[in-house]
Amino acid sequence: MSVQGEDRLSGTLGPYAVTFMVIACAAPLTVVGGIMPIGFLVGNGAGLPVMFLVATGILLLFSVGLMAMSKRLPHAGAFFTYISHGLGRVPGVAAAYLAVLCYTTIQVAVFSYFGATVTSSIVLLGGPDIPWWIATLACVAVVAVLGYRHIELSSRVLFVALMAEMAIVLALAASITMTGGAEGLSLSPFSLENILSGSPALGLMFAISGFIGFESTVVYRSEVRDPDRTIPRATYGSALVIGIFYALAAWAIVMGVGQSRLTEVVGADPATLVARVTDRYLGQVGSAAVGVLLIASMFAAVLALHNVLTRYFHSMSRARLLPSGIGEVHPRHRSPHRASLLQIGIATVVIVLDTVAGLAPETVFTWFAGIGTLAIVVLMTVTCLAVVTYFARSAVPPSPWQGYVAPLAGLGGLGVAAWLIGSNFPLLVDDVDAAGNPAWGAVSYVLLAVVILAPALGTVQALLVRARNPEAFTGITQKLDH
DSSP, X not given: XXXXXXXXXXXXXXXXXXXXXXXXXXXXXXXXIIIHHHHHHHTTGGGHHHHHHHHHHHHHHHHHHHHHHHTTSTTOOSHHHHHHHHHOHHHHHHHHHHHHHHHHHHHXXXXXXXXHHHHHHHHHTTOOOOOHHHHHHHHHHHHHHHHHSOHHHHHHHHHHHHHHHHHHHHHHHHHHHHHTTTTOOOOGGGSHHHHTSSOHHHHHHHHHHTTTTGGGGGGGGGGBSOHHHHHHHHHHHHHHHHHHHHHHHHHHHHHHHOGGGHXXXXXXXXXXXXXXXXXXXXXXXXXXXXXXXXXXXXXXXXXXXXXXXHHHHHHHHHTTSSOGGGGOOOTTTXXXXXXXXXXXXXXXXXXXXXXXXXXXXHHHHHHHHHHHHHHHHHHHHHHHHHHHHHHHSOSSOOOHIIIIIHHHHHHHHHHHHHHHHHHTHHHHTTOBOTTSOBOOOHHHHHHHHHHHHHHHHHHHHHHHHHHHOHHHHHHHHHGGGO
């Protein structure tokens, strides 16, 4: 047994366990039911399946450099450590704050959507109409218990939830395939005509937003059996599984609805598209299963996000950016238990403030998910730049493909994605003008200001530490390496 106060995480997770956790973070069924219908409408319609494959390619390129750098920083577990080593400590601390904002806002968004979905389901079953925040805080409590324990307990829970939610979508795709769909089966969604129809740029924007969480494999580096093998396998595997799964699901929905009627059917009610298609091809039992598994999907996502955030806080504590006690590891559970309590406390406070402010859960979901989507793409873009810079200064750089070609290609793709998301931010956060069209207004500017404020606060802290305690400032990277 480890002594009290030890700040090293440890574990024996394998590639499958890490892959399941990071895929759960992306909440596949939530993406299929929530993001995908909007992508059909405002993106490139029937050509959307290809956008998921394009997004997969971009993120695989991003992963090549990240994995090469992770082998040089064996104990680094968060994006801000890579940025600190590549671009400097000040940008690294700014990235730490942006990462915390990113994962926190996405988690709160899903927490609120979870509460709204559970309470509406209770009403449909004839039960009382309880406030959404009660169900949300109950979910927070369960996540707190699981997050306090060893990571392997969470991985088992996430495995069950993930397998169930992916199974129902695959069953739907199989049923559509076997019945021939609404207008017959075809590969027309993969034709150039459909790929370039509508707005492919917006389609790509929504496609990339469905991968949030896949990049978090590096956070678990200290808790796996063989980091140099497990982390790359989990990273590449999760990107491929997510991308192929989304492309298959999108193609199946197009076939199930019928390409000629896609816009009409989706536009009638995007929120219920998957439920309607499932009811048609899997019956009422399948439709009910989708409702239950959607709740399971959201729970898996908030638990996975909790695990990521606690490990960010743990790494920040080791780097002296947070009080040292927060980084303490539980002597029996081998979990960052104090970081876990801190994360749960932050989520609870934000949810309570949203409730007191009178925000509807749908509004919380839209606003906070928009913040998180922009933040994560910016983080990945900057990380690509950090990888290239790091290897440019390295005495023994890796192969040109790992150190320069792939990261630069990923930088280009993610840079375009960041620009698309930033320029279309009102669409993401549902900020509309009097005519109901997306437009820059108070909501967009305030939420964008939050995205800017987070790294600005990190920059201020880094500069203050550098001025007041140069030794601690130098230790930001040194502590992460040992």
